[in-house]
Amino acid sequence: MNNDAMQPIPLPTIRRFPEYLRFVEDKRLAGEEWISTTEIGAAIGRKSVVVRKDLSYSGVAGHPRRGFRLEELAPALRRSLGWDNATDAFLVGVGSLGQALLGYGGFANYGMRIVAAFDCNDDITGGSMAQSQIFPIQKLPQLAKRMNVKLGIIAVPQDVAQSVANILVDAGIRGIWNFAPVQLDVPSNVVVRREDLSHGLAVLSYQLREECETIRPE
Amino acid sequence: MNNDAMQPIPLPTIRRFPEYLRFVEDKRLAGEEWISTTEIGAAIGRKSVVVRKDLSYSGVAGHPRRGFRLEELAPALRRSLGWDNATDAFLVGVGSLGQALLGYGGFANYGMRIVAAFDCNDDITGGSMAQSQIFPIQKLPQLAKRMNVKLGIIAVPQDVAQSVANILVDAGIRGIWNFAPVQLDVPSNVVVRREDLSHGLAVLSYQLREECETIRPE
DNA sequence: TAGATTGTTAATCGATTAACAATC
DNA sequence: TAGATTGTTAATCGATTAACAATC
Numbered sequence: 001m002n003n004d005a006m007q008p009i010p011l012p013t014i015r016r017f018p019e020y021l022r023f024v025e026d027k028r029l030a031g032e033e034w035i036s037t038t039e040i041g042a043a044i045g046r047k048s049v050v051v052r053k054d055l056s057y058s059g060v061a062g063h064p065r066r067g068f069r070l071e072e073l074a075p076a077l078r079r080s081l082g083w084d085n086a087t088d089a090f091l092v093g094v095g096s097l098g099q100a101l102l103g104y105g106g107f108a109n110y111g112m113r114i115v116a117a118f119d120c121n122d123d124i125t126g127g128s129m130a131q132s133q134i135f136p137i138q139k140l141p142q143l144a145k146r147m148n149v150k151l152g153i154i155a156v157p158q159d160v161a162q163s164v165a166n167i168l169v170d171a172g173i174r175g176i177w178n179f180a181p182v183q184l185d186v187p188s189n190v191v192v193r194r195e196d197l198s199h200g201l202a203v204l205s206y207q208l209r210e211e212c213e214t215i216r217p218e
Numbered sequence: 219m220n221n222d223a224m225q226p227i228p229l230p231t232i233r234r235f236p237e238y239l240r241f242v243e244d245k246r247l248a249g250e251e252w253i254s255t256t257e258i259g260a261a262i263g264r265k266s267v268v269v270r271k272d273l274s275y276s277g278v279a280g281h282p283r284r285g286f287r288l289e290e291l292a293p294a295l296r297r298s299l300g301w302d303n304a305t306d307a308f309l310v311g312v313g314s315l316g317q318a319l320l321g322y323g324g325f326a327n328y329g330m331r332i333v334a335a336f337d338c339n340d341d342i343t344g345g346s347m348a349q350s351q352i353f354p355i356q357k358l359p360q361l362a363k364r365m366n367v368k369l370g371i372i373a374v375p376q377d378v379a380q381s382v383a384n385i386l387v388d389a390g391i392r393g394i395w396n397f398a399p400v401q402l403d404v405p406s407n408v409v410v411r412r413e414d415l416s417h418g419l420a421v422l423s424y425q426l427r428e429e430c431e432t433i434r435p436e
Numbered sequence: 437t438a439g440a441t442t443g444t445t446a447a448t449c450g451a452t453t454a455a456c457a458a459t460c
Numbered sequence: 461t462a463g464a465t466t467g468t469t470a471a472t473c474g475a476t477t478a479a480c481a482a483t484c
Contacts, residue, residue, distance in 0.1 A: 008428070012450095012451070015421060017420055018420050019416075045401045047452090049467095050453085053467090062467080063459085063466075064458075064460050065463080065465050067464095080424075081423050081424060096317060096321035096322065099318065100317065103313075111419075175425075181240060189429065191425045191429055193418050193419075195418050197328075197413065199233045200395070200413050201325075201328050202232050202236050202328075204395055204411035205301060205305070205330075206227065207393070207411075208369070208409050210226070211392065211393075211409055228474080230474095254442090255441080255442080256440085268475095268477085270441090270442065270443070271443090271475095274444095280441075281441085282442050283441050283483075284440090284484085285441070
């Protein structure tokens with residue numbers, strides 16, 4: 001019944017889960033009780049059969065003719081994502097990107113909470129921003145141990161990203177969300193996820209040009 | 219020889235192109251002349267055969283025993299991406315995310331230039347930020363036509379994203395880079411690319427939990 | 437030459453899609 | 461019941477990987 005360590009969920013499915021969750025939560029707040037995969041698909045732009053296949057991994061069963069019970073589906077999606085208990089995270093680098101991440105209030109919905117920020121610039125350490133204190137990077141190891149933090153966010157310039165990663169790993173961090181455009185070198189038991197805007201922009205640029213060219217006849 | 223409208227390039231390949239380009243540019247600046255796919259793969263964490271297959275789409279031929287000529291490869295990658303001529307773009311929404319995007323200097327490398335920003339908040343319109351003037355959103359249509367801008371970036375809250383998209387489309391914008399977590403409804407000839415941090419965080423959370431669980435024996 | 441490298445073809449893998457049976 | 465919906469199995473599609481020939 002429960003899917004801990006049962007079958008692994010394909011990553012494309014995992015990527016779609018947050019969209020389902022967002023829609024499902026909206027509907028629940030709107031007071032609905034049931035939702036069909038047809039409706040979910042229409043809302044987020046996917047075929048209903050994809051939604052149905054994906055939801056089967058959540059462990060929740062649907063009801064023919066009615067769909068899925070929202071009260072069941074929302075927590076199941078959250079659990080599958082590991083978002084049922086918010087994970088504490090450290091942010092390293094309080095430049096413009098770091099500030100945007102600190103200012104973004106939505107991470108609570110994504111099972112994450114930034115509990116402290118770090119920087120090497122003395123002008124901003126000691127202060128706080130969006131309810132997070134900013135510490136000098138030297139304090140990271142002791143605070144990571146004391147607060148038992150396992151997730152680190154790297155929002156520093158490219159050239160110091162690897163050294164920040166080393167500090168995080170030494171401090172016992174198990175997962176890194178990396179916003180620097182560098183391939184980090186870490187032990188195999190540390191999970192790294194790299195966020196790279198150039199990927200999305202590449203696809204957009206390519207499709208944009210393609211679109212223009214298919215228009216021109218010849 | 220040249221690959222305009224020749225065979226379409228697979229999107230996974232397009233997504234990897236910026237990484238190749240970054241590395242290739244570094245090597246070129248370092249004064250190197252040749253680069254092998256083995257070396258590129260090692261640097262960015264891919265198998266050399268993937269790199270080789272991908273580079274074949276760029277239209278550049280390698281040389282057995284030496285690899286690829288950097289002077290040829292860099293411009294070819296740029297061209298394939300449509301990054302050979304910088305595209306002018308409008309940014310809509312100058313909140314914390316919008317400010318981070320304006321402040322980020324790296325888009326020039328990605329073939330894009332933010333030429334103006336728009337917001338509906340009177341307190342910031344009229345001013346400027348990171349060399350971009352901030353205009354009231356009402357000015358967007360006339361400026362889009364005058365400056366012939368075809369790319370729009372949406373960095374506004376969820377609930378106004380669709381209405382901003384409508385404004386952009388009416389103003390003749392052909393591509394939208396959407397940072398709001400909403401499925402935009404636009405005509406089929408407008409290309410939309412949605413950037414959604416929750417996807418990456420979902421994968422990270424899932425892998426992080428999986429990692430912890432595979433450790434535990436039983 | 438020997439061997440590192442490119443480039444291509446065939447095999448594999450995994451996700452999406454199509455088709456359809458099961459359910460209330 | 462009829463029909464909307466779930467859920468599953470088989471077919472398709474496309475990308476990755478493996479194997480190997482070609483080149484200098």
